[in-house]
Amino acid sequence: MPDHKINPDNWINQYSDYLFNYTITRVKDRETAQDLVQDTFFAGLKSMKNFKGEASERTWLVSILKRKIIDHYRKINSKKGQAEVRMSFSNDPENEGDWLEQRVADPYDKTAEDTLENTELGSAIHNCLDKLPEKQAQVFKMKTILGYDTEAICNELNITASNLWVIIHRARTALAGCLEKNWY
Amino acid sequence: MSKNKRIFISCESANHSCDKTQYNEASFWEKVKLTMHLIYCKACRKYTKNNGKLTHLINTSDVKCLDISEKDNLKEEFQQELLKNQ
Numbered sequence: 001m002p003d004h005k006i007n008p009d010n011w012i013n014q015y016s017d018y019l020f021n022y023t024i025t026r027v028k029d030r031e032t033a034q035d036l037v038q039d040t041f042f043a044g045l046k047s048m049k050n051f052k053g054e055a056s057e058r059t060w061l062v063s064i065l066k067r068k069i070i071d072h073y074r075k076i077n078s079k080k081g082q083a084e085v086r087m088s089f090s091n092d093p094e095n096e097g098d099w100l101e102q103r104v105a106d107p108y109d110k111t112a113e114d115t116l117e118n119t120e121l122g123s124a125i126h127n128c129l130d131k132l133p134e135k136q137a138q139v140f141k142m143k144t145i146l147g148y149d150t151e152a153i154c155n156e157l158n159i160t161a162s163n164l165w166v167i168i169h170r171a172r173t174a175l176a177g178c179l180e181k182n183w184y
Numbered sequence: 185m186s187k188n189k190r191i192f193i194s195c196e197s198a199n200h201s202c203d204k205t206q207y208n209e210a211s212f213w214e215k216v217k218l219t220m221h222l223i224y225c226k227a228c229r230k231y232t233k234n235n236g237k238l239t240h241l242i243n244t245s246d247v248k249c250l251d252i253s254e255k256d257n258l259k260e261e262f263q264q265e266l267l268k269n270q
Contacts, residue, residue, distance in 0.1 A: 008266060012259045017249040024248045034250070038258055042265050121245035141249050143207065144242055150209065156252065169203050176234040179241065 006051045011041055013134070015058050017141065018126045019065055025119045026069055036072060040065040128178035132171055139164060140171040193217050198228045206239045 016037060023033040043064050051060055129137045139157065142148045143164075150161055159167075193201075198221040204210035205218065222229050250258070 008262075012255065012262055016255060016258060020250050021248050034254060034258070038261060041258075041262055045262075045265055118245055121241065122247040125242060125245055125247045126249075142252070144239075145247055145249050146251060150207075165200055165203060169199060172203060172206075172235055172238060173231075176238050179238065180234075 005053070006048055006057055008041075008045055008048070011044070011057075011061070014130070015061055016041075018058065018123070018130065019061060021122050021126050022062065022065060023069065025122060027072065032072065036065065036068050039068050043068070124179065125175075128175050131178060132174055136167050136171040136174070139167045140175070143168060191217060191220055193221050195221070195225060195228050198222070198225065199231055202228070202232045202235055206235055 019037045019040060020033055023036050024030065027033050027036065040061060044061055047064075051057075055063075129141065132140070139153060142153050142156075143150070148156075150164060153159075154161055154164055198218055201210050201214040201218040205215060210218070218232075222232060
């Protein structure tokens with residue numbers, strides 16, 4: 001049986017982006033997502049003794065994160081219930097209790113399948129990014145996902161522009177190869 | 185002819201232009217040269233196609249990750265917590 005070791009020193013570098021992406025698709029708010037990820041790391045640290053090594057570190061952390069997300073929704077729901085203001089928008093007794101929103105067409109309506117596919121694709125991309133060397137992944141994330149300027153990245157990481165493009169090229173080639181099987 | 189006025193470019197610089205195009209950073213002349221190159225180079229056509237698909241995938245997936253400052257914050261907080269636990 002493969003024995004997984006636990007090593008919190010690398011957690012942030014290795015898993016924070018994956019966990020963050022996992023959370024943001026579920027809570028839709030950067031700050032909340034950050035807090036939840038942080039809580040997860042702290043909770044993981046506290047219950048390190050319980051880590052049996054049966055699953056990988058990441059799987060284990062994700063299982064903690066899932067609980068945290070559920071707790072988050074419980075909390076905001078109970079708060080909402082306390083502060084709920086009841087208003088009546090229609091005097092028609094037949095439609096009483098219906099949502100007002102129901103009568104408006106939602107232009108952003110996505111089918112459940114679309115959303116699911118997007119979430120899965122996001123994790124697939126992160127999985128592939130995890131396989132890249134750290135430097136390549138970092139540069140690629142900054143350039144493509146965060147949309148930094150070439151110049152800003154060069155200053156931040158102390159590399160030349162041509163250096164950056166070489167790294168980007170390698171990362172893109174590797175990513176394309178990694179995603180090719182399932183998503184092209 | 186000086187180097188940057190040549191119409192026929194190597195695969196290496198074609199790929200470089202292609203990468204730049206993905207981020208809308210290629211100049212008009214670079215794009216022209218890339219298109220010229222793609223007419224006769226099958227390997228680069230394949231690369232360009234895959235590269236475009238990758239960009240499309242990433243755009244549609246709406247993938248997110250942490251900012252540098254956000255990550256640094258997280259690291260700092262985590263270090264403190266780590267010290268407490270040891």
